[in-house]
Amino acid sequence: MFIIDLFLKPVFWIIMGMLYLIMIYSARYWAQDLNLQMNWWKWLLSAAWFILLSLSLAGGMTLIGEGETQAGLYFLGLFLLIDIILGVGLWRLITMKSKKKRV
Amino acid sequence: MADRSGKKFNRRDFIKYSGLAGAALSLGGIAGAGYLSGRNKATHTGWGRDAYGGNQYFNRAAFRVHRPTYQKVGPVRRITYLENIFNRNGELYRLMFPRDGSSPQWTLKQGVSDLPGPLRDYYQSHPGSLQEFKKAFRRGQQQKKNWKKYKTRYLLASAWSAAHESPLHGKGAFPSEPEGPPEESDFKGITTEAYSLKSPGHGSRLIKKIAHTFGATLVGIAPVREQWVYQGYLRGVGKTQFNKPPHWKHAVVVAIPHEWDSLYANPVYGTSYDAYSMLNFIAGKLEVFLKHLGYAARPHVPPTDYDIAMPPLAIDAGLGEQGRHGILITPELGANTRLAAVTTNMPLEEDHPIDFGVAEFCRKCKICADQCPSGAISSAEKPPDVIRGYRRWAINQDKCFTIWNTVATQHPRGCRVCLAVCPYSRKNNWVHRLAKDVDAYDPTGTFSSAMLTMQKSFFSYPGGAQYLPPPNGTNAVYQKPPQWLKTEEWFNLD
Ligand code: SF4
C-alpha cells in the first residue's frame, strides 16, 4: 500500500535503528556496572548472539506469516533453544574471565 | 526516583534501562517485521510484479557450465509424436469416438493387437501403458459422476480455471495455430525487410526486455537443437517426418509461475491454465513483435501447441535444471515454472546452461516422490532410465494422468502436487531465499542436508493418497485454499 511503502516502512526502520543505537550505547554501562571485563571479541560474540536471536525470531515469525504455522513454531522452538544454550555459554565465558581477573 | 539500592535514578540508569527496553522492543519489532515479510504477497515466487526483469534476480554467471546438466549416455533420437501422452491419448479417443460419428474403431474391451500400426507399436513396446490408459478412462467417468458431489465446494476453483482456459482454444485463440509449413506460416505477417541489429547481443538484450514487459518472469535464449524437435507431427502441416526448419535458429524461452495461493492449494483448487494463458499471451505478442521487425517467428505454447520439447530447451537457455519430478527447477521460481518459447531467425546471443546443484539436492530430497499420489515419480538414488540417449529423471506419464482423472475436479485438470511440495518452490521471502542462495554456493552439500532435515521435520504434508477423493483419500490439499477460492466464503450454500 502507498502509505505503508512511502511512510511506515522507512519510519519503522528508522525507529529500529534508534532502538539499536540506544541498546549499543547502554551496553557499555551494563558491562561496567556488572564488572564484565569486555574486549573486542567478547563484544563481537555478544553482537553475534543478539543477531542470531533476532534472526531466529524473525525467521520463525516469517514462516508463521506465510501460513506455515507448524514449521514456524518448530523453527522458533529449535532456534530459541540454541540461542538460550549459546547465551548461557556466552555469559559463562564472559563472567568466568571477569571473575578470574578479579581474584 | 530511586533504584533498587535506594540511590537516585540517574542519567546512567536511565540510559541502561532505555537500552534494555530498546533491546526488547527491537526483538519485538524484528519479529513483527518477519511476520509481515511472511505475509507479503510480493514475495510469492515470481509475483514481485517487476516489469523489467527484476524477478530474474539469480546471478547465473556464477553457475555457468559449458555442458548442460542432462547426461548424454547413448545415441540420441528425437521425441516422436506418440511419445507425448496427450497425442497418444488423443489418437485413442479419436478411435473410440470418431469425429464423424461413425462406429468406434477400438474399444476398451479390446487389446493392444487391435490397435492400428503406430499406436500398436508404441503400446507393444511400453507394456502396461494401455492398461493404465483404460484405468484413467474409467477413473475419468467416475470423476464426472463425483463432480455432482463436489461441484459446489469447488465451484470457484472450477470457474477460475475455466476463465483462464477460455482464451486457449477455438477460433479466437491467441496466438492462432500455424497454417501451412513453417517456411510459410512463420513468415506470415512480415511486412518489412529484417532490420539489421547492431549485434546479436543487442538482439538478446532487447528481446529479453520486451519479453519482461510482456509479463515474462524469466527469459533465456537457446540454440534450437534438432534433438529437442518433435518428430512425426508438425503444427500447420500434420503428421509428417521433417527436419528442423533452417530458420529455427534460436528460441526465446520464457517462464512464469502459477498464481501462488492456488498453487499451494493443489490439487483441487489449483489449475495449470492460469500460467498457460499468460504464456500464450506473452509468446503470441513476441511473435507479433519479431515479425514487425522483419524476423520469422513461431510460438510454442502450452498446453499442447509445441513442436519442441520445452524442458531441455529451457536448460540450454540457462533458466534452470531438471528435477526428480521431471519439471524444470529455476533458482527464482523453483518447480513453479511454466514454459513457452518462440523460435526465430533473429540474430541473438545465446545463454549458457547453469548448474546450481539440483541433481545433488534431488538425490537427497525425494519429497515429491513421497507425496505423489500416483507413484509416478522415482525414489531411486539416480535417474534409472535412459530416455532417447539421455540419463534423466522422467515420471510415469500414464500413472500421473490417471491421477488427473481421479482428483475431485470437473475434468482432468492436473494435479501439480509435485510442483507445490518442492522445496525450491517456496516463497521468495528472505528465509527461503537465503536458504536457496546459501545452498547454491555451498559445494559441500552440508547446508542442503541441514535444510532438508528441517524441511522434512518441520513442514507437514498430507501424503500420497490423501489427495484423492474418498474412499481412498480425503480430498486433502497441500495447504489451505485462499479465501477467494472458497465457495462457502461468498455464497449461501444451504
Ligand atoms: S502431477 Fe501429481 S500425479 Fe503427476 S507426478 Fe506430479 S504429484 Fe504425481
Ligand code: SF4
Ligand atoms: S521435491 Fe525434492 S526431489 Fe522432488 S524435484 Fe523438488 S527438490 Fe527434487
